[in-house]
Amino acid sequence: MTPRITGAVAGRVLAQLRRDHRTVGMLLAVPSLLLGLLWWMFDGSDSSAATFDRFGPPLLVVFPFIVMFLVTSVTTLRERASGTLERLLAMPMGKADLLLGYAIAFGAVGLAQSGLAVGLTVGLLDMDVRGPVWALMLVSVLNAVLGTALGLFVSAFAETEFQAVQFMPALVLPQLLLCGLFVPRDTLPDVLGAVSDVLPLSYAVDAMQQVQLSATWTADLTVDLAVIAGSALLALLFGAATLRRRTA
Amino acid sequence: MTNNSSAVYVRHLRVVRGGRVVLPDLTCSVAAGQVTGLLGPSGGGKSTLIRAIVGVQRVCSGTVEVLGRPAGAAELRRRVGYVTQAPSVYGDLSVSENLRFFARVLGVSPGAAAGAIEHVDLTDHAGSLVGRLSSGQRSRVSLAVALLGSPDLLVLDEPTVGLDPVLRRDLWGLFHRLAAGGQTLLVSSHVMDEADRCDRLLLLRNGELLAEGTPQALRERTQAADVESAFLAIVDGARQEAMS
Numbered sequence: 001m002t003p004r005i006t007g008a009v010a011g012r013v014l015a016q017l018r019r020d021h022r023t024v025g026m027l028l029a030v031p032s033l034l035l036g037l038l039w040w041m042f043d044g045s046d047s048s049a050a051t052f053d054r055f056g057p058p059l060l061v062v063f064p065f066i067v068m069f070l071v072t073s074v075t076t077l078r079e080r081a082s083g084t085l086e087r088l089l090a091m092p093m094g095k096a097d098l099l100l101g102y103a104i105a106f107g108a109v110g111l112a113q114s115g116l117a118v119g120l121t122v123g124l125l126d127m128d129v130r131g132p133v134w135a136l137m138l139v140s141v142l143n144a145v146l147g148t149a150l151g152l153f154v155s156a157f158a159e160t161e162f163q164a165v166q167f168m169p170a171l172v173l174p175q176l177l178l179c180g181l182f183v184p185r186d187t188l189p190d191v192l193g194a195v196s197d198v199l200p201l202s203y204a205v206d207a208m209q210q211v212q213l214s215a216t217w218t219a220d221l222t223v224d225l226a227v228i229a230g231s232a233l234l235a236l237l238f239g240a241a242t243l244r245r246r247t248a
Numbered sequence: 249m250t251n252n253s254s255a256v257y258v259r260h261l262r263v264v265r266g267g268r269v270v271l272p273d274l275t276c277s278v279a280a281g282q283v284t285g286l287l288g289p290s291g292g293g294k295s296t297l298i299r300a301i302v303g304v305q306r307v308c309s310g311t312v313e314v315l316g317r318p319a320g321a322a323e324l325r326r327r328v329g330y331v332t333q334a335p336s337v338y339g340d341l342s343v344s345e346n347l348r349f350f351a352r353v354l355g356v357s358p359g360a361a362a363g364a365i366e367h368v369d370l371t372d373h374a375g376s377l378v379g380r381l382s383s384g385q386r387s388r389v390s391l392a393v394a395l396l397g398s399p400d401l402l403v404l405d406e407p408t409v410g411l412d413p414v415l416r417r418d419l420w421g422l423f424h425r426l427a428a429g430g431q432t433l434l435v436s437s438h439v440m441d442e443a444d445r446c447d448r449l450l451l452l453r454n455g456e457l458l459a460e461g462t463p464q465a466l467r468e469r470t471q472a473a474d475v476e477s478a479f480l481a482i483v484d485g486a487r488q489e490a491m492s
Contacts, residue, residue: 016341084336
């Protein structure tokens with residue numbers, strides 16, 4: 001791995017994004033708009049504050065996760081299809097340089113995205129969070145990186161952008177259903193509970209709930225963050241395995 | 249051709265792609281410091297041979313030696329420049345952004361990026377988005393990337409397709425200037441009238457090497473007026489041999 005090359009990849013991905021105003025606008029605004037919509041939905045009900053507090057923090061990690069997964073899988077697929085990937089792999093470029101470059105660039109976007117979303121929900125919409133705000137940001141950014149890593153990985157199994165987009169409902173929605181947002185995980189049927197135990201989004205949602213309910217750092221939070229970071233690293237390693245210098 | 253003057257040796261190369269034998273058993277070499285044309289009809293295995301030389305093609309058997317190392321060796325990635333048939337550059341970046349990015353990957357100076365753009369005569373378009381350029385201009389951007397860092401071996405897959413005659417002549421002029429500077433070039437083309445612009449030729453058809461040598465030697469051997477007729481004479485000769 002060479003920092004110069006990793007930096008070059010990250011800079012290039014950001015330069016491409018900068019050209020694409022519409023995508024940047026959507027990346028930054030959509031999660032905040034959705035959270036605003038959520039707040040508004042419950043505005044009329046008696047327990048509005050409590051309901052928003054229940055759904056707000058988990059969605060703070062779910063939205064960046066979905067958005068990053070989509071953006072990365074399509075971008076990487078384009079790189080594979082256009083021949084630039086083959087060219088880069090014929091150059092002195094490490095696979096880790098490429099993957100980390102992508103992860104850094106989209107991680108930076110994730111940071112801006114969650115900064116806005118956290119600022120909106122905690123600052124303007126009075127979401128009740130007992131833990132430190134930076135911990136919310138940390139979980140949210142880690143999750144954006146996880147989405148990026150998974151997107152990189154699945155792009156190897158898609159031949160067209162249509163297929164890449166289909167991986168979102170296939171891989172992300174089951175995690176969303178089982179992550180504890182709709183039904184607390186300990187009340188799920190045994191089999192589904194076991195499945196949700198191995199899905200990374202479950203830990204992200206749990207981490208957000210930890211930050212929300214506890215003013216101090218908890219051991220559970222450490223475990224959650226380790227699982228999310230470990231999953232992201234694992235997805236990046238699997239992603240690296242799909243980058244082949246020699247192809248048939 | 250003596251062996252110690254070759255930049256590339258291919259020995260008994262066999263490649264199967266998608267269940268089809270593309271190169272059954274190919275042996276050939278590319279002379280150092282010259283412009284070698286890899287000619288033949290589309291689908292004859294030119295791109296597959298090029299991919300094997302660059303080291304991105306999975307091969308069944310045989311050896312490919314490039315600049316004294318096995319093809320695809322890590323230390324060759326800096327010494328071999330490769331242009332794929334489709335321009336592999338980023339359409340959503342400008343010409344100079346593309347060149348500066350690849351220059352950083354290769355670790356060569358940003359000045360080299362400007363020089364490469366000048367080589368392919370795109371200085372006037374340096375700030376334009378590659379996606380907005382014509383297809384001929386896009387393929388020249390892709391060529392400029394391969395020129396970065398002055399690689400010892402340049403492997404170009406159909407770099408002149410779709411270019412107008414003036415640009416084609418200019419590019420062949422560039423290829424010969426690079427060869428005069430000591431670089432080795434392997435240039436594929438399915439257009440036979442480009443053959444006379446090469447120092448040496450490899451004629452490839454159905455994955456088999458029909459002939460190799462200078463354009464002049466090929467014409468004399470077949471008593472043909474141009475390389476296209478020579479190519480046809482060799483194909484016909486091979487057919488008659490097969491039938492008799």
